[in-house]
Amino acid sequence: MLGRLTIEALPFYSWVAMGGAAVTVGGGIAVFLLITWLRAWKVLWTDWLTSVDHKKIGIMYVVLALVMLVRGFVDALMMRAQQAFSLNTEGYLPPEHFEQIFSSHGTIMIFFVAMPFLTGLINIIVPQQIGARDVAFPFLNSVSLWMTAAGAGLVLISLVVGKFSQAGWTGYPPYSGVEYSPGVGVDYWLWALITSGVGSTLSGINFIVTIVKNRCPGMTFMRMPMFTWTSLCASILIAFAFPALTVVAGQLMLDRTLGFHFFTNGDGGNMMMFANLLWIWGHPEVYILVLPAFGIFSEVVATFSRKRLFGYTSLVYATACIALLSFTVWLHHFFTMGSSADVNAIFGIATMIIAVPTGVKIFDWLFTMYKGRIEFHPSMVYTIGFMVTFVIGGVTGVLLAIPPADYLMHNSTFLVAHFHNMLIPGALFGYFAGLNYWFPKALGFKLDTKWGIRSFWCWIIGFYLAFMPLYVLGFKGMSRRMEHYADPSWQPYLIVAGIGALFVLCGIACIAIQLYVSAKTWGSARDITGDPWNGRTLEWATSSPPAAYNFAVLPEVTDIDAFHDMKILGQAYQTPQHYEDIVMPKNTWVGLALGALAFGLGFAFVWHIWWLVALCFVLSLVCVAIRASDDNSDFVLPAAEVARIERERLAEISPADLHDMRDFVPRGVASGAPLTGTV
Amino acid sequence: MNHSADRSQSTYLTGFVLAVLLTAIPFALVWGGLLVGPAVYAVIAVAAVLQVIVHLVFFLHIDLKSTPVENLFFLVFAAVLIFIMVGGSLWIMMDLHHRMQ
Numbered sequence: 001m002l003g004r005l006t007i008e009a010l011p012f013y014s015w016v017a018m019g020g021a022a023v024t025v026g027g028g029i030a031v032f033l034l035i036t037w038l039r040a041w042k043v044l045w046t047d048w049l050t051s052v053d054h055k056k057i058g059i060m061y062v063v064l065a066l067v068m069l070v071r072g073f074v075d076a077l078m079m080r081a082q083q084a085f086s087l088n089t090e091g092y093l094p095p096e097h098f099e100q101i102f103s104s105h106g107t108i109m110i111f112f113v114a115m116p117f118l119t120g121l122i123n124i125i126v127p128q129q130i131g132a133r134d135v136a137f138p139f140l141n142s143v144s145l146w147m148t149a150a151g152a153g154l155v156l157i158s159l160v161v162g163k164f165s166q167a168g169w170t171g172y173p174p175y176s177g178v179e180y181s182p183g184v185g186v187d188y189w190l191w192a193l194i195t196s197g198v199g200s201t202l203s204g205i206n207f208i209v210t211i212v213k214n215r216c217p218g219m220t221f222m223r224m225p226m227f228t229w230t231s232l233c234a235s236i237l238i239a240f241a242f243p244a245l246t247v248v249a250g251q252l253m254l255d256r257t258l259g260f261h262f263f264t265n266g267d268g269g270n271m272m273m274f275a276n277l278l279w280i281w282g283h284p285e286v287y288i289l290v291l292p293a294f295g296i297f298s299e300v301v302a303t304f305s306r307k308r309l310f311g312y313t314s315l316v317y318a319t320a321c322i323a324l325l326s327f328t329v330w331l332h333h334f335f336t337m338g339s340s341a342d343v344n345a346i347f348g349i350a351t352m353i354i355a356v357p358t359g360v361k362i363f364d365w366l367f368t369m370y371k372g373r374i375e376f377h378p379s380m381v382y383t384i385g386f387m388v389t390f391v392i393g394g395v396t397g398v399l400l401a402i403p404p405a406d407y408l409m410h411n412s413t414f415l416v417a418h419f420h421n422m423l424i425p426g427a428l429f430g431y432f433a434g435l436n437y438w439f440p441k442a443l444g445f446k447l448d449t450k451w452g453i454r455s456f457w458c459w460i461i462g463f464y465l466a467f468m469p470l471y472v473l474g475f476k477g478m479s480r481r482m483e484h485y486a487d488p489s490w491q492p493y494l495i496v497a498g499i500g501a502l503f504v505l506c507g508i509a510c511i512a513i514q515l516y517v518s519a520k521t522w523g524s525a526r527d528i529t530g531d532p533w534n535g536r537t538l539e540w541a542t543s544s545p546p547a548a549y550n551f552a553v554l555p556e557v558t559d560i561d562a563f564h565d566m567k568i569l570g571q572a573y574q575t576p577q578h579y580e581d582i583v584m585p586k587n588t589w590v591g592l593a594l595g596a597l598a599f600g601l602g603f604a605f606v607w608h609i610w611w612l613v614a615l616c617f618v619l620s621l622v623c624v625a626i627r628a629s630d631d632n633s634d635f636v637l638p639a640a641e642v643a644r645i646e647r648e649r650l651a652e653i654s655p656a657d658l659h660d661m662r663d664f665v666p667r668g669v670a671s672g673a674p675l676t677g678t679v
Numbered sequence: 680m681n682h683s684a685d686r687s688q689s690t691y692l693t694g695f696v697l698a699v700l701l702t703a704i705p706f707a708l709v710w711g712g713l714l715v716g717p718a719v720y721a722v723i724a725v726a727a728v729l730q731v732i733v734h735l736v737f738f739l740h741i742d743l744k745s746t747p748v749e750n751l752f753f754l755v756f757a758a759v760l761i762f763i764m765v766g767g768s769l770w771i772m773m774d775l776h777h778r779m780q
Contacts, residue, residue: 212749236753240760272775276768327763331771343774 003608004184009162016097021160050587052138053548054123057145059442061120062435066511068112068152073508075105077501080466084498086484087491098483099166100185104155106169107189110285111196112152114423117431118292119148119203122231124442125434126207128539128546129225131216131555131562136209138585139627144203146595151196153599154606158188162606165189168481170278171252173263173271178256184606187256191602193249197242198598204238207231216538218557222316225537225560226302226309229316230295233323234288240327241284248277257605272337279330287326289423291319293430294361297383300433301365302561303533304380305372306664311364312560318357318364325354335406344403351401355394362387377533378452379433385460386425386433393421396471414474417467424463432459432511439518440527444545448521451514458507466500469493528652529573534659536564541572543649549582549637552646567661573653579639579646586635590627594620687740694737701730 011017035041048056078101082091093101127135135141158164165185167176176186211232215224224232252274254260261267263274302309309315331339331347365387374380396418400406409415432455440446473493478485518525531540541563542550553576559565566572597620604612627633665674705723708714714722735741741754 208753236756240757244764270772273768273772276771280764280768327760328767330767338775338778339771340774340778343771 001609001611003604003610005161005607005609009184009607011160014094014097016093017159017163024156024159046587049592050142050589052142052585052587052591054127054135054138054141055442055546057141058120058123058125060145061116061123061148062442064149064152065113065115065117065120065431068108068116070508071156072105072108072113073504075101075108077505079105080494080498080501083482083485083494084491087488088486089484091484093483095483096163096166099168099481100164102481103165103168103171103185103189104158107165107192108152108155109423110169110289111193112148112155114289114427114431115196115200116148116152118234118289118427119144119200121296121431121434121438122203122207122235122292125438125539126228126231127210127214128441128542128550129228129537130211130214130219131538131551131557132210132214133549133551133554133582134214134585135206136214137206139588139591139633140202140206142588142591143594144199144206146591147199147202147598148196150595150599150602151192151194151199154188154192154195154602157603158185162188170282172278173252173255173274174265176252177264177271179264187253187606190249190253190256191606194246194253195598195602197246197249200238201242201246204235204242207235208239211235216551216554216557219562222313223557223560223562225295226298226312226315226319227292227295227537230291230298230319233319234291237284237288237291237323237326241281241288244277245281245285248274248281251277253605257608275334275337276330279333280327282333283330284326286419286422287322289427290430291322293386293427293434294319296379296430296434296437297365297386298361299535299537300377300379300383300437301368303437303535304375304377304383305369306375306534307368307372308536308561309364310367310370311360314360315364318360321357322354325350325357329354332401332406335403336410341403348401348403348406352398355398358394362391376453377436378447378449378456379437381453381456382429382433382436385456386429389421389425389429389460389463393418393425396421409474411479412474413470413478413480416480417470417474420463420467420470424459424467429459432456437533438539440525440532440544441530441539441542442545444527445518445522446525446527446532448514448518448525451510451517455507455510455514458503458510462500462503462505462507464500465503466497469497469500529657529659531563531567531659536561538562541566547642547645547649548584549642552576552579552582552642564664567659568665573650573658575646575650579642581639582637582642583634584637586633588627588630588633590623593623597623690737690740694733697733697737698730701726701733 011021035044048060051057078093079098082093082098085091091098123135123141127133155164162184165171165176165181165188167181167186167189171186171189174180176189211224211228251260251262255262255264255269261269263269263271265271298309298315329347329351331343332351335344335348365383396414400409400415400418436447436452470493473490476487476490478487478490527544530542530544530546532544533540538555538557541555555562555566563572597616601613601616601620604610604616667674705719705726708719708722735754740746741750743751
């Protein structure tokens with residue numbers, strides 16, 4: 001009846017496991033009680049969970065990412081604490097527990113922090129940047145969100161029922177095969193990947209179609225804001241790379257569940273194919289995480305340097321180059337698997353080439369700052385911290401790209417330091433910059449800058465303290481993922497790394513305090529104009545938070561930095577001649593139901609509860625049929641209602657709230673007078 | 680209108696027949712044991728690629744004249760990526776195989 005699910009799956013076998021389960025269950029109960037106490041269930045259901053509005057879906061994605069960031073960081077803190085003390089002792093974590101922690105840390109940070117964070121930011125901002133009213137497929141967007149949430153749910157519940165994978169976040173066979181990992185851990189990992197991977201693929205397709213088809217009049221490809229460009233390239237990478245992950249996870253699932261032999265040694269299987277397929281997805285994935293962050297840095301650096309982005313065209317071409325090259329370097333993740341010198345050399349050289357367009361970008365951002373009036377807003381401070389730190393990671397990456405050097409350093413903490421050095425400044429700092437930069441756009445009030453700056457300093461100090469020692473330890477020969485060790489000269493470095501993790505803890509606490517303080521004093525930090533930073537791109541032309549339809553009248557664009565030009569020409573904040581009826585998608589519960597069923601299906605597969613697998617599958621088909629036969633999925637927002645919303649918005653804005661654009665009017669170099677045709 | 684509906688029905692039918700044929704040939708070869716060795720793989724691969732083209736032309740109605748440029752761009756991009764991924768995987772795995780002998 002319940003497959004292999006028995007009472008022994010509950011974590012009463014160890015104190016650490018029980019603690020983790022208690023925190024997970026307790027957190028769930030606390031959230032449930034809080035919502036009940038606030039009597040917010042109805043609002044939550046009608047305004048959020050069933051919403052197909054891209055802005056609300058985006059906010060929910062970011063909330064998911066922040067919650068999972070805390071969970072993934074607790075894992076990191078536990079590993080650092082273990083290694084700081086486990087010289088010649090077992091430490092406080094038994095090996096099978098330590099292995100689960102490093103596996104879930106990687107899985108969570110990539111799939112359930114970085115992916116939802118960037119998907120959320122793209123969701124909130126890209127439709128507004130291209131002057132669109134929604135994404136191309138609003139319902140599909142809701143399905144993507146709940147599929148991702150279902151995957152996150154599977155990782156979380158593995159802490160309470162059963163165990164998580166012990167095979168690392170990459171789960172190489174044969175260790176992840178059924179012979180060496182017979183438990184449910186690897187199955188939890190696989191189903192979390194498959195479910196959230198489907199969600200990500202659908203999001204990627206949705207964003208591609210949105211950007212290609214839904215741009216407002218005049219918004220040619222070479223006038224799109226940089227964040228839209230990087231989002232487009234990242235979405236293309238998602239759509240083409242994620243199928244490889246789904247296939248490889250599906251094959252391993254078949255190996256484990258139905259006795260197939262894709263990756264076993266017998267019967268013609270080949271475990272090396274797993275590494276090959278995983279990294280065909282895995283390397284583009286790195287750029288999926290990093291490219292949207294590059295877009296955020298580009299927007300932030302132009303806005304807070306009060307200058308047009310330097311080298312827009314070169315940034316576009318660099319982004320496109322990175323996107324294509326990212327598909328040609330995957331073998332550098334397994335140089336030591338035994339390929340011949342020819343293969344290793346070609347992939348090594350391709351890897352070094354990819355550093356070139358990235359370098360172009362760094363120079364473009366530096367030249368944007370050159371002679372700019374730089375304002376040290378938290379998002380700008382994160383951007384500068386990124387530029388300094390990311391270059392170090394790039395240099396160690398080019399070092400690792402040399403196959404002979406990689407033979408010495410692969411699988412060492414040098415590698416761990418390198419990829420954290422790319423992903424923390426390169427991706428996470430970008431998302432934090434985006435959080436500080438676009439928060440008023442999403443929720444209507446600004447974040448507290450004081451706590452934003454504090455969070456930055458804690459994060460960057462914590463980052464250097466935590467990962468620079470790991471570079472040194474890698475040179476000293478320390479492997480990654482060691483539960484305990486016998487070399488006393490390593491311990492001081494590991495203690496420093498542990499202190500670094502404590503600084504990062506302060507950084508996360510600062511972000512929590514920042515959110516709390518800002519929410520408490522939100523009335524005094526309201527963003528009335530919808531343009532708090534004197535922004536340059538179209539998302540600042542809408543109100544904050546934007547009306548459900550974003551733009552009452554679709555804007556017309558004649559150049560990049562469309563909104564900046566509108567402000568100079570006095571075209572912003574004008575009442576149009578007339579409003580029109582707007583067709584909007586209705587909310588629906590089907591996306592949420594499909595996510596819940598995907599969770600049930602994954603859970604049932606993990607525990608071999610076959611009747612539940614069949615039930616969830618059939619119910620999913622029923623949901624799809626219900627949705628597909630619903631011809632009444634839109635409603636019309638009448639022009640009079642649009643006019644009322646817009647009138648109320650414009651009435652609130654007084655001329656004193658607007659930015660003084662006189663300084664930005666282009667002037668002739670010789671005469672100093674405004675150029676004709678610009679005012 | 681009627682005329683174009685007729686034409687599209689006939690293209691679907693042509694596509695369907697071709698698709699069935701291209702599926703039947705590899706099945707027959709393996710089931711009936713008509714071919715053995717590398718020749719089987721070659722025939723299956725060719726049939727699979729032709730199958731993709733049949734789907735694109737007869738079911739998705741892609742042609743070089745009426746299809747928007749963006750769609751053709753993504754199609755070409757997909758072809759390039761498939762070449763990189765499949766070709767690269769074959770190269771890597773053959774190289775490993777060769778070195779293990």
